[in-house]
Amino acid sequence: MNHDDRRRLPPMSMLHCFEAAARLGSFSRAAEALRLTQSAVSRHISNLEQWLGAALFDRNGRRVALNDTGRQFMEEIAPALAAIRRATGRLMDPEPEHVLELAVLPGFGMRWLAPRLPRLTQLHPDLVVNIAARVDVFDFAREPFHAAIHVGGAPDWPGAQHDMLFHEHVVPVISPELQAEHGITTAADLLRVPLLVQSSRRDAWTRWFALFGMSGPDAQSLPGVSHFLMLAQAVKAGGGAALIPSFLIAPELEAGELVIPVDRALGEDRSYWLAYPPARKRTKALALFREWLAGECAPV
Structure with missing residues (x-):
């Protein structure tokens, strides 16, 4: 692409009017926001459509609606315009150094x-x-x-x-009550309690049991929780065992609210x-x- 080709960069006044009309859903509201007349906004948008060779709005009498082409164009230029505003703002009003x-x-x-x-x-x-x-x-x-x-x-x-x-550093944890109830002291013992997973790491138990040469349960069948801290609360309440990064549960481990039944960390990368x-x-x-x-x- 030739970055110096002016045909590929419409005048900012056209883009500004189009972005405001697309964002606000109305030429009249865009005119109010930009402090222009409605006819000026309409003229800039029409000029932009001629520049691009494509209609951006569907017109039905005095009503207009962004069409599919306009929505796609808006999705692509809106972040660029926002970036220009931020960059300009930093130069005009520098951010505090502290x-x-x-x-x-x-x-x-x-x-x-x-x-x-x-x-x-x-x-x-x-x-x-x-x-x-x-x-x-x-x-x-x-x-x-x-x-x-x-x-x-x-x-x-x-x-x-x-x-x-x-x-x-990912470790297996369980509530002390559930550990005592089921006598959990080995990797195999953990198969007797519900195993919970963090939703984006469903294979964690499969990989952990593999450290002992064991086959774990079907990863897709295990209940998933989206956030580790929510997962820790479920384990703390006696809902089962889970593999959790140790730094996230340091307070619970220190207070004895969670325990590590088998001291073998998962080799995460x-x-x-x-x-x-x-x-x-x-x-x-x-x-x-x-x-x-x-x-x-x-x-x-």
């Missing part, structure tokens, strides 16, 4: 990061870390985050640099990573956070 916007896996944020944040505040009292729970990988160019905590077998966040935090865009690496807030995080992870 603020970090961080996306975190819910369990990691609750059980590992949150208890350690007071130490960060004590070390850097002016540093503000705003945390939001996110599970899926996203495009940093389209989101307001400076960095994210990610779990995976490799540094695989597209377009990002990675700091490896620590490897995952997953690690926790701090992912961030290369352009953010030298920003003050992220640099301070990375330095602190590395110190916190060193003993793990």
